[in-house]
Amino acid sequence: GQQLNQSPQSMFIQEGEDVSMNCTSSSIFNTWLWYKQDPGEGPVLLIALYKAGELTSNGRLTAQFGITRKDSFLNISASIPSDVGIYFCAGRDQTGANNLFFGTGTRLTVIP
Amino acid sequence: DAGVIQSPRHEVTEMGQEVTLRCKPISGHNSLFWYRQTMMRGLELLIYFNNNVPIDDSGMPEDRFSAKMPNASFSTLKIQPSEPRDSAVYFCASSPPWETQYFGPGTRLLVL
Numbered sequence: 001g002q003q004l005n006q007s008p009q010s011m012f013i014q015e016g017e018d019v020s021m022n023c024t025s026s027s028i029f030n031t032w033l034w035y036k037q038d039p040g041e042g043p044v045l046l047i048a049l050y051k052a053g054e055l056t057s058n059g060r061l062t063a064q065f066g067i068t069r070k071d072s073f074l075n076i077s078a079s080i081p082s083d084v085g086i087y088f089c090a091g092r093d094q095t096g097a098n099n100l101f102f103g104t105g106t107r108l109t110v111i112p
Numbered sequence: 113d114a115g116v117i118q119s120p121r122h123e124v125t126e127m128g129q130e131v132t133l134r135c136k137p138i139s140g141h142n143s144l145f146w147y148r149q150t151m152m153r154g155l156e157l158l159i160y161f162n163n164n165v166p167i168d169d170s171g172m173p174e175d176r177f178s179a180k181m182p183n184a185s186f187s188t189l190k191i192q193p194s195e196p197r198d199s200a201v202y203f204c205a206s207s208p209p210w211e212t213q214y215f216g217p218g219t220r221l222l223v224l
Contacts, residue, residue, distance in 0.1 A: 033212055033213075035215075040217075040218075041217055041218070042116075042203050042205075042215030042216050042217050042218050043155075043203075043215045044215070045212050045213075045214065048212050088155065090213075092210070097167075097168065098143050098160065098162060098167065098207075098209070098210055099145065099157055099160050099167075099168060100145075100157075100213060102154065102155045102157075104154045105154060105155075
């Protein structure tokens with residue numbers, strides 16, 4: 001199956017700092033998604049990207065669909081304590097199948 | 113609008129017992145996905161359905177696992193007999209055709 005490499009695996013940052021994480025795939029994707037998972041909950045969609053080069057913001061979050069269609073990144077500006085959680089990238093490839101492939105997650109800790 | 117509903121939220125059982133997890137997708141979504149999440153393996157797709165029909169069950173670990181979707185508003189994932197290595201969080205997600213997936217809160221399964 002598809003391999004999604006997500007980095008970094010974990011981050012410890014001070015409140016107010018910016019955060020950047022990225023995801024790369026072994027093949028071309030048509031869709032990139034970023035989810036956040038809080039402890040004890042299911043992943044919640046943050047941002048969806050559907051076109052190469054697309055840059056989309058959701059509040060302090062910004063994500064981009066890479067030009068090569070094999071990568072995506074997520075930035076969080078001015079982090080706050082409630083940003084703590086696990087962030088997952090996910091993507092849909094060109095096979096036409098409806099399933100998503102998920103990255104291994106980035107565990108974010110924000111130190112007040 | 114209710115999201116994806118899963119029950120039970122927590123399940124503790126003994127090895128060898130049958131376990132049935134239930135999912136009610138978001139109304140109008142025609143795709144349903146079952147995932148398993150563990151620390152070691154992350155988020156794994158087990159099986160997904162389009163219009164109540166199983167499309168890809170290649171992620172189902174072995175014959176002890178089975179899933180059904182008798183109608184558009186209900187699905188079950190059954191493990192029989194359960195084993196300690198089945199302990200994990202099981203998520204159900206639903207989506208409109210080829211759109212983003214919305215996750216339920218998960219069922220935390222512990223097999224003793």
